[in-house]
Amino acid sequence: xxxxxxxxxxxxxxxxxxxxxxxxxxxxxxxxxxxxxxxxxxxxxxxxxxxxxxxxxxxxxxxxxxxxxxxxxxxxxxxxxxxxxxxxxxxxxxxxxxxxxxxxxxxxxxxxxxxxxxxxxxxxxxxxxxxxxxxxxxxxxxxxxxxxxxxxxxxxxxxxxxxxxxxxxxxxxxxxxxxxxxxxxxxxxxxxxxxxxxxxxxxxxxxxxxxxxxxxxxxxxxxxxxxxxxxxxxxxxxxxxxxxxxxxxxxxxxxxxxxxxxxxxxxxxxxxxxxxxxxxxxxxxxxxxxxxxxxxxxxxxxxxxxxxxxxxxxxxxxxxxxxxxxxxxxxxxxxxxxxxxxxxxxxxxxxxxxxxxxxxxxxxxxxxxxxxxxxxxxxxxxxxxxxxxxxxxxxxxxxxxxxxxxxxxxxxxxxxxxxxxxxxxxxxxxxxxxxx
Amino acid sequence: xxxxxxxxxxxxxxxxxxxxxxxxxxxxxxxxxxxxxxxxxxxxxxxxxxxxxxxxxxxxxxxxxxxxxxxxxxxxxxxxxxxxxxxxxxxxxxxxxxxxxxxxxxxxxxxxxxxxxxxxxxxxxxxxxxxxxxxxxxxxxxxxxxxxxxxxxxxxxxxxxxxxxxxxxxxxxxxxxxxxxxxxxxxxxxxxxxxxxxxxxxxxxxxxxxxxxxxxxxxxxxxxxxxxxxxxxxxxxxxxxxxxxxxxxxxxxxxxxxxxxxxxxxxxxxxxxxxxxxxxxxxxxxxxxxxxxxxxxxxxxxxxxxxxxxxxxxxxxxxxxxxxxxxxxxxxxxxxxxxxxxxxxxxxxxxxxxxxxxxxxxxxxxxxxxxxxxxxxxxxxxxxxxxxxxxxxxxxxxxxxxxxxxxxxxxxxxxxxxxxxxxxxxxxxxxxxxxx
Numbered sequence: 001x002x003x004x005x006x007x008x009x010x011x012x013x014x015x016x017x018x019x020x021x022x023x024x025x026x027x028x029x030x031x032x033x034x035x036x037x038x039x040x041x042x043x044x045x046x047x048x049x050x051x052x053x054x055x056x057x058x059x060x061x062x063x064x065x066x067x068x069x070x071x072x073x074x075x076x077x078x079x080x081x082x083x084x085x086x087x088x089x090x091x092x093x094x095x096x097x098x099x100x101x102x103x104x105x106x107x108x109x110x111x112x113x114x115x116x117x118x119x120x121x122x123x124x125x126x127x128x129x130x131x132x133x134x135x136x137x138x139x140x141x142x143x144x145x146x147x148x149x150x151x152x153x154x155x156x157x158x159x160x161x162x163x164x165x166x167x168x169x170x171x172x173x174x175x176x177x178x179x180x181x182x183x184x185x186x187x188x189x190x191x192x193x194x195x196x197x198x199x200x201x202x203x204x205x206x207x208x209x210x211x212x213x214x215x216x217x218x219x220x221x222x223x224x225x226x227x228x229x230x231x232x233x234x235x236x237x238x239x240x241x242x243x244x245x246x247x248x249x250x251x252x253x254x255x256x257x258x259x260x261x262x263x264x265x266x267x268x269x270x271x272x273x274x275x276x277x278x279x280x281x282x283x284x285x286x287x288x289x290x291x292x293x294x295x296x297x298x299x300x301x302x303x304x305x306x307x308x309x310x311x312x313x314x315x316x317x318x319x320x321x322x323x324x325x326x327x328x329x330x331x332x333x334x335x336x337x338x339x340x341x342x343x344x345x346x347x348x349x350x351x352x353x354x355x356x357x358x359x360x361x362x363x364x365x366x367x368x369x370x371x372x373x374x375x376x377x378x379x380x381x382x383x384x385x386x387x388x389x390x391x392x393x394x395x396x397x398x399x400x401x402x403x404x405x406x407x408x409x410x411x412x413x414x415x416x417x418x419x420x421x422x423x424x425x426x427x428x429x430x431x432x433x434x435x436x
Numbered sequence: 437x438x439x440x441x442x443x444x445x446x447x448x449x450x451x452x453x454x455x456x457x458x459x460x461x462x463x464x465x466x467x468x469x470x471x472x473x474x475x476x477x478x479x480x481x482x483x484x485x486x487x488x489x490x491x492x493x494x495x496x497x498x499x500x501x502x503x504x505x506x507x508x509x510x511x512x513x514x515x516x517x518x519x520x521x522x523x524x525x526x527x528x529x530x531x532x533x534x535x536x537x538x539x540x541x542x543x544x545x546x547x548x549x550x551x552x553x554x555x556x557x558x559x560x561x562x563x564x565x566x567x568x569x570x571x572x573x574x575x576x577x578x579x580x581x582x583x584x585x586x587x588x589x590x591x592x593x594x595x596x597x598x599x600x601x602x603x604x605x606x607x608x609x610x611x612x613x614x615x616x617x618x619x620x621x622x623x624x625x626x627x628x629x630x631x632x633x634x635x636x637x638x639x640x641x642x643x644x645x646x647x648x649x650x651x652x653x654x655x656x657x658x659x660x661x662x663x664x665x666x667x668x669x670x671x672x673x674x675x676x677x678x679x680x681x682x683x684x685x686x687x688x689x690x691x692x693x694x695x696x697x698x699x700x701x702x703x704x705x706x707x708x709x710x711x712x713x714x715x716x717x718x719x720x721x722x723x724x725x726x727x728x729x730x731x732x733x734x735x736x737x738x739x740x741x742x743x744x745x746x747x748x749x750x751x752x753x754x755x756x757x758x759x760x761x762x763x764x765x766x767x768x769x770x771x772x773x774x775x776x777x778x779x780x781x782x783x784x785x786x787x788x789x790x791x792x793x794x795x796x797x798x799x800x801x802x803x804x805x806x807x808x809x810x811x812x813x814x815x816x817x818x819x820x821x822x823x824x825x826x827x828x829x830x831x832x833x834x835x836x837x838x839x840x841x842x843x844x845x846x847x848x849x850x851x852x853x854x855x856x857x858x859x860x861x862x863x864x865x866x867x868x869x870x871x872x
Contacts (some may be wrong), residue, residue, distance in 0.1 A: 222697035230666035261658035
């Protein structure tokens with residue numbers, strides 16, 4: 001096995017050779033064998049051992065064992081005790097998830113602190129097959145069937161081509177001791193059922209099962225790569241990013257084969273679950289929308305707009321006092337100036353007759369029932385009709401603010417001032433508001 | 437369950453309602469329940485029962501049972517006996533595969549003969565999961581994980597959303613009798629191991645396993661659809677069809693992300709297995725090739741050419757006798773005419789001095805060592821050098837024929853005649869050969 005391990009390093013993991021590595025060692029068969037293999041392959045490494053203090057004395061014995069292992073391999077070791085149970089309770093996590101969180105957080109700290117390049121964990125072919133079967137049982141897609149990744153986010157698993165039997169044989173042949181980790185038998189019931197009940201009959205049918213599964217997983221990974229390439233192409237073809245919001249052209253989408261699958265692929269990562277509602281948006285009217293936990297998808301005429309959900313509990317009313325020069329609201333800035341002459345009209349500017357204003361002005365989001373006298377038009381108009389005529393998108397509409405003098409709208413910000421406050425021939429003092 | 441079945445028909449299989457259906461009924465639980473459901477859903481159907489004569493008296497009792505079922509449902513029935521064991525022996529097939537072949541061949545005959553639209557089989561969610569797990573154990577790709585298709589090639593499986601338990605409950609509630617099919621327990625050992633050992637612990641973990649798997653399979657099918665769309669795009673971008681051979685532009689291929697996966701995707705259906713050899717072709721010299729059972733891939737300068745394998749045992753020598761007007765060879769036709777005047781030169785035509793030819797002429801494939809005096813050049817040239825200079829592709833090269841007069845080349849067909857046989861001022865009789 002040593003030779004196969006060296007070949008694997010040379011062929012697929014050559015970046016480990018010049019690197020400084022942190023080996024995650026529990027003291028169990030897998031990680032102890034990994035440490036011996038890395039030593040014999042002359043890699044440059046230190047050990048790290050987490051004491052989760054979940055099994056009393058046995059946990060401390062594991063720690064002692066791994067310390068001795070470090071001495072015998074003549075490498076450095078870092079150990080850390082964790083109050084796992086307390087952490088799990090506080091964070092409302094299962095013990096298993098809590099232990100995993102603590103473990104990886106500490107590993108990343110060690111990488112940074114000691115200028116190490118990668119964490120090596122001892123996951124092997126059995127783990128990868130078990131993970132695949134667990135995902136399959138719980139519902140998954142292509143990604144969940146590709147097994148444990150060999151390298152992600154500085155975590156490298158160099159033992160994935162080997163199965164538990166290989167490791168046992170190596171340990172036996174090289175008279176390597178290891179600690180029997182009882183958590184393997186008790187902690188994750190389902191994984192154990194997979195290990196002890198589901199995998200054996202499959203191995204009985206195909207003695208090369210692990211190699212077979214590896215090929216299948218490699219195969220599926222390739223498929224996944226292609227799918228990502230295609231998704232990128234679809235994205236650049238169908239989606240436009242405008243000010244951080246995504247605009248999806250519905251007609252183009254409907255012309256693309258397998259529209260539903262494409263839409264799923266485009267939106268998959270935004271947390272949506274109500275796919276039928278989403279598909280219905282393709283034939284819905286402007287304003288219909290579907291929410292995920294973080295995002296929403298809104299139909300607006302010829303497009304679907306994907307945007308972040310509006311923040312709740314946001315302050316929606318502000319006062320602009322006579323003495324104020326500026327006002328911060330909702331991430332924007334409104335600036336007041338007294339000027340001598342009218343400037344060039346722009347949507348983000350309002351030129352008003354100062355004396356007609358009744359300070360403090362109120363700034364608030366528009367509401368159903370709002371009406372005003374749009375500059376350049378005759379009479380009064382409902383603000384909702386005005387926004388509709390202006391083809392303001394449903395998402396923009398939610399962010400329309402109005403500046404009020406008493407109960408009258410002075411300025412529909414970024415859209416139109418009100419006739420009643422415009423600068424006229426007899427205006428003595430011009431005030432200019434700018435939205436920045 | 438009847439209502440769920442009707443909903444499924446209405447929503448997903450509405451094309452069955454107006455159709456004439458053939459129900460494949462063994463007499464076992466699944467197919468008998470299917471027949472009852474179809475009756476109650478008022479579909480228009482007949483039954484078909486295969487007697488494979490594999491279990492002596494029990495086989496005949498099955499047949500009787502299904503005949504009675506037809507009577508009680510008041511529908512027509514077709515039955516057919518098969519000499520399965522003999523057929524399996526003769527065709528060197530497993531009994532199981534032999535039975536399947538015979539069964540479907542007969543079903544398609546019945547469809548044609550009685551103007552029926554679809555065959556319905558009783559495969560259900562358990563079968564589909566088992567198939568997925570079997571494929572997984574034996575090595576597969578995305579396609580092998582999508583389960584049993586609901587509709588392919590006129591075979592429709594309307595029970596896929598239901599599992600065995602659903603069918604048992606329906607049979608019990610409706611007091612439906614069925615024949616216990618012993619082959620289920622004995623014939624396919626691996627499927628049975630999956631059924632009895634692998635699936636139960638998975639159901640124990642997830643009581644909704646079958647629904648979960650169905651969602652996963654639907655999910656993977658969508659992925660597969662997208663992958664096919666992308667493959668079609670890649671194909672049209674990278675591959676040119678020239679006279680039935682596919683030319684793949686190597687440079688473009690190398691510029692496409694995930695080159696290996698793309699190449700795999702393009703060539704997947706042509707039976708290749710030596711993928712490393714194929715990837716090496718991307719950096720190989722002209723003439724290198726890789727074979728599958730049916731095809732080969734040849735490097736030729738800037739392209740890879742995918743072509744059918746040359747036929748073996750093909751006749752490679754023919755005689756053109758003095759009295760012959762034409763000669764058929766290798767799917768082509770060579771025509772001889774005596775003409776008065778030289779025509780316009782073309783590659784597929786040869787104008788020669790009749791009196792210089794020594795009949796019968798011999799037509800054969802070119803060979804290493806061949807040499808001739810190319811028209812328009814001075815002296816003799818090796819034919820291999822000539823073909824190289826003419827940039828004849830490796831595949832074309834194998835199909836170069838020469839017309840011989842004695843031991844001399846008269847015409848390298850479709851390329852060049854020989855100086856020694858050309859028409860000269862003193863030529864009395866011009867012969868024209870045309871390749872059609």
